[in-house]
Amino acid sequence: MSPRTENQYEQIRENRKHQIMHVALELFAEKGYSTTSINAIASRAGISKGLMYNYFSSKEALLREIVHSGMAELMDVFDPNKDNFLTDEEFVFFINESFRIVQDRKYFWKLYFALLAQPAVLNVFDNRLRDTVLPLIRIMTDYFRRKGFTDPESEALLFGALMDGVALNYLYDPEHFPVEKIKKVIIERFG
Template sequence: MSNKKNKVIEAATKLFAEKGFENTSMANICLEANVSKGLVYHHFKSKESILIEIFTNVTDKMIEMNAKSKSSQEPKLQLVQLIETIFYQLECDKTFFQLNLNIMFQPTTRQILKEQIEKRASILLNSVKNIFDQISLEKSTLLSYVFIAEIDGISLNYLTVFDEYPLDMIKQELINKYIHF
């Protein structure tokens, strides 16, 4: 991917996260990326295509990360590794997680990304369920939904509700919960 295209994607991600998709114009993206409209339209048909590319790229990274994290470790250790990875990403890439929240709460973006959101949700659920299958086949689907809901709730609180959110302590508490499960 070209450097200028990357600049457009980075600028759009930042603006979509901060202002929302609907409140971000192509002119805003060009200004933030310090590129011309012609360059943006050379790489992207529309603002929607930028959003789809951002979301697809991140989903591809999730798939890649999931493939790397699969191991022959005991399932509880796989859960710990997954929790560590999620919390690390949450701290390191706050803008992306804020973008995800904006996407989920805006009907327009949910509709634009419907297919990609469903694909990502399926990948995440299956990945978590594979771990819980090894722990408890009987309740693995339910446990997977609960685990994902916990992560979503933690992310929501960390990103939007509390200024002094004890993320490290919550991560440790979640690890303790699942290691002693």
């Protein structure tokens, strides 16, 4: 009789929104942003095309929200308020964490690399990307400096590139990429 409460509506919206973002992330990661149609998203989410636009003003807005929410989660994980100091133990922990994050959120990372590899299409990352990565690079630089390397910054950048490459190989050819072994080798080599 009476309309739903504010709270009920809030709940419905929250759920739907997550559902749409979830489904869209999967499709964007699998088939690419421009190859994924709103139709496909709506149909996999089991809703009508029109409803999508009740939650996101456009396909691009949907993508942006997915990316930003993913990035936000990420920043939470790589807690930036930890002191700039990385012990050997923490370094190992950091590597483990990184692997876990990629493994836990494969879809997000696939989308990440797909978008990265096509910057002219949609600059979705703004400065957020560098803002996230830079502190990490700095911490790693410090770490390698303390380890006595002559060019710790390049060392850090190399390490970053290595992690990118590992993620790439893991995501796109997991069958031929023995993650655990690789992790071990990394720790031996860089830890």
